[in-house]
């Protein structure tokens with residue numbers, strides 16, 4: 001989303017409300033493409049403090065991630081606070097974005113970066129997900145396979161010892 005800030009850029013203390021939806025189908029992450037199931041929704045306020053424009057807002061969207069255990073798609077809602085600074089002078093500070101000569105700022109790369117930074121480290125479809133059999137790939141949520149190497153459920157392990165004692 002390109003935002004034209006010419007209305008507030010020359011007037012200290014002026015503000016500008018932002019509210020938009022931007023439809024993006026995929027974003028590229030270091031581990032591959034990630035599908036966005038909903039448009040990016042953004043609301044925020046730009047404030048000219050006389051030196052820089054401060055942006056304060058929040059974005060929300062829904063990503064399609066995959067269960068780390070069974071690879072099933074998992075709808076993951078994100079809502080992220082955004083705080084950024086913009087200046088039309090090229091200030092030698094990395095965290096201040098430049099406003100181009102047409103008084104425009106492009107929020108899309110900023111929103112995409114924020115999403116990439118906030119992708120959860122772990123995704124599971126269910127805390128009880130049993131995952132896939134490491135040998136045959138069977139989804140163990142759908143049923144057991146014939147491989148023998150599955151970890152014994154600790155509750156059954158206790159029963160086994162009980163039976164042993166009574167023998």
Ligand SMILES: [Zn+2]
Nearest residue numbers: 067070125129
């Ligand atoms: Zn799973």
Ligand SMILES: [Zn+2]
Nearest residue numbers: 133136145147
């Ligand atoms: Zn198996």
